Amino acid sequence: MSLYFDAVNILTEPSSGGSFKSRIYSARNLRATPPQIYALIIEASKWDRVLAEVIERADILTWERKLSPLLALLLVHDHLLSKKGIAAPATHPLRQAVERHKVRLKAEFTKARVRRGCATVEQLKAALLREKRQAHGGSHFIYPRWVRINNIRSTLDEQLRTTFSSYECVETLAELAPEDDDPKKRKLLYIDPHIPDLVAVPFGADFTSSPAYKNGEIILQDKASCFPAYLLLGDRGPQDAWEGDLVDGCAAPGNKTTHMASLLAKQRKQKKTRKQIFSMDASRVRSKTLQKMVSLAGADPTVTVLQGQDFLALDPMDSQFENVSGLLLDPSCSGSGIVGRDDVPQLTLPVSKASQPSKSQSKKRKRRVDDGDEAEEQQPKATAAASTASPSDENDIPTDAVDHERLTKLSNLQARIVEHAMKFSSATHVTYSTCSIHLIENEAVVARLLSSEVAQQRSWRLLRRDEQPEGLRKWKYRGIRRDRDAETDVESDESAVVANLSDEDLEACLRCWSGDAEGLGGFFVAGFVRDSLSHTAREAASPQDDQEDNNDEGEWEGFSD
Ligand SMILES: C[S@@+](CC[C@H](N)C(=O)[O-])C[C@H]1O[C@@H](n2cnc3c(N)ncnc32)[C@H](O)[C@@H]1O
Numbered sequence: 001m002s003l004y005f006d007a008v009n010i011l012t013e014p015s016s017g018g019s020f021k022s023r024i025y026s027a028r029n030l031r032a033t034p035p036q037i038y039a040l041i042i043e044a045s046k047w048d049r050v051l052a053e054v055i056e057r058a059d060i061l062t063w064e065r066k067l068s069p070l071l072a073l074l075l076v077h078d079h080l081l082s083k084k085g086i087a088a089p090a091t092h093p094l095r096q097a098v099e100r101h102k103v104r105l106k107a108e109f110t111k112a113r114v115r116r117g118c119a120t121v122e123q124l125k126a127a128l129l130r131e132k133r134q135a136h137g138g139s140h141f142i143y144p145r146w147v148r149i150n151n152i153r154s155t156l157d158e159q160l161r162t163t164f165s166s167y168e169c170v171e172t173l174a175e176l177a178p179e180d181d182d183p184k185k186r187k188l189l190y191i192d193p194h195i196p197d198l199v200a201v202p203f204g205a206d207f208t209s210s211p212a213y214k215n216g217e218i219i220l221q222d223k224a225s226c227f228p229a230y231l232l233l234g235d236r237g238p239q240d241a242w243e244g245d246l247v248d249g250c251a252a253p254g255n256k257t258t259h260m261a262s263l264l265a266k267q268r269k270q271k272k273t274r275k276q277i278f279s280m281d282a283s284r285v286r287s288k289t290l291q292k293m294v295s296l297a298g299a300d301p302t303v304t305v306l307q308g309q310d311f312l313a314l315d316p317m318d319s320q321f322e323n324v325s326g327l328l329l330d331p332s333c334s335g336s337g338i339v340g341r342d343d344v345p346q347l348t349l350p351v352s353k354a355s356q357p358s359k360s361q362s363k364k365r366k367r368r369v370d371d372g373d374e375a376e377e378q379q380p381k382a383t384a385a386a387s388t389a390s391p392s393d394e395n396d397i398p399t400d401a402v403d404h405e406r407l408t409k410l411s412n413l414q415a416r417i418v419e420h421a422m423k424f425s426s427a428t429h430v431t432y433s434t435c436s437i438h439l440i441e442n443e444a445v446v447a448r449l450l451s452s453e454v455a456q457q458r459s460w461r462l463l464r465r466d467e468q469p470e471g472l473r474k475w476k477y478r479g480i481r482r483d484r485d486a487e488t489d490v491e492s493d494e495s496a497v498v499a500n501l502s503d504e505d506l507e508a509c510l511r512c513w514s515g516d517a518e519g520l521g522g523f524f525v526a527g528f529v530r531d532s533l534s535h536t537a538r539e540a541a542s543p544q545d546d547q548e549d550n551n552d553e554g555e556w557e558g559f560s561d
């Protein structure tokens with residue numbers, strides 16, 4: 001029985017990062033073996049919809065109160081579909097709780113198969129796969145594995161000849177989705193048209209034991225996370241390579257720092273390198289990971305890691321930073337855009353009839369809906385790992401509920417960090433990014449920054465779409481003025497916050513969304529530039545700047561309610 005309890009724990013405990021499989025293999029206190037647990041969860045996730053239906057129709061949750069919906073789903077999976085049945089002694093109370101209903105369960109399973117017009121269990125399995133795909137609008141299967149080639153250690157051509165030599169190139173991202181259960185697991189590769197040296201392969205591909213991964217020649221980095229460094233450093237070549245120094249102010253674990261170093265390596269005429277990037281993170285623990293990532297990528301000659309350094313405590317006037325011309329800021333955010341980062345299967349769970357509303361309760365609920373309380377009515381179908389977002393240690397733990405107070409605090413800090421970046425004396429380029437979908441952390445922060453004193457005094461403006469690197473100019477998802485409605489994905493009139501930005505400014509902002517055909521999570525990035533450095537006389541306002549830094553709440557001007 002420990003197998004089922006272990007599986008339930010794995011599915012319900014908060015993510016500690018890493019892939020789903022690696023989490024099972026590194027979990028402590030498991031009593032069953034990791035391969036057994038992994039196989040059970042993966043198999044059950046293929047059958048979840050029909051198992052939920054069978055359990056609901058057989059109504060066993062009403063009679064067997066010891067069974068949680070998730071535990072029931074896993075047990076009924078093995079009871080109906082595993083050759084050996086439930087992996088527990090015949091006398092175990094939970095095994096008995098399922099087997100007491102074996103006649104009804106079998107009958108409901110047969111009815112579910114017949115309802116779908118399937119003659120065999122194999123046909124039913126294929127039908128379920130199609131059902132799942134339709135339910136997710138096809139998008140669930142399009143989240144690929146993104147792989148960035150590190151130009152410090154290798155090139156795209158070299159990787160195509162080596163690591164990906166057995167891969168077949170496809171023209172569209174959609175082709176990476178397996179047509180069926182794909183027993184051959186074809187090796188397919190898609191070269192991204194927006195970010196140089198980025199490829200996508202089907203999600204299951206595992207490179208963690210490949211020499212290229214171990215040597216830092218390839219880096220597993222989501223496409224959206226590659227936007228900021230590319231937006232900052234662009235398509236420059238040896239003729240117009242980036243000259244000044246760079247800062248990554250919120251850098252751990254280091255993906256964007258190593259991406260900047262990779263782009264610099266590509267621009268360089270000769271092999272000669274110099275320390276050109278200051279990379280820091282306020283967290284000492286995460287700074288250690290940052291240092292490891294930098295070393296693995298071969299970026300030590302280019303990057304100075306400032307471990308445990310609070311970016312806000314850097315003095316922009318310090319002579320050390322007098323040549324800093326570009327800054328990349330990717331501060332902590334709500335993480336509301338993160339999806340499927342750790343590929344935890346989303347299980348559709350049965351609902352107990354006892355917990356479903358009775359007819360009179362339904363009426364009451366309906367009345368409340370008529371009164372405008374729609375939240376009550378729209379209960380989503382229960383799922384294990386219910387939110388598609390997974391917690392990550394670099395951002396807040398995302399939850400489905402929108403906590404405005406928390407978002408306001410985060411956006412205050414985000415704006416403060418970018419304003420600080422705008423004060424560096426030689427700075428001409430700044431990028432700001434989040435993996436949040438909320439307007440208040442994105443376009444609203446941009447609007448607020450544009451009207452800030454430092455931006456006005458130093459002539460900061462947004463990097464227009466027509467000035468962006470070629471790949472990003474082609475990117476079609478742009479800034480929004482109002483938050484999107486979660487149900488319809490359309491900008492909502494109900495949005496609590498409206499971004500006070502011109503159409504041109506919204507065009508300058510780049511957005512990524514989850515659930516569409518692009519295979520990404522939610523992400524936001526905007527670039528700021530200064531046209532000239534002729535405003536230095538007005539910049540002598542540093543005492544006032546310091547004062548602003550100490551004022552946590554700042555003035556909130558960027559948008560109107
Ligand atoms: C979203 S993560 C950065 C991810 C990173 N850019 C990457 O691509 O790998 C945000 C990081 O900002 C750091 N951070 C937050 N506030 C900071 C500050 N004031 N100074 C330096 N680091 C900060 C957090 O410790 C966290 O590691």
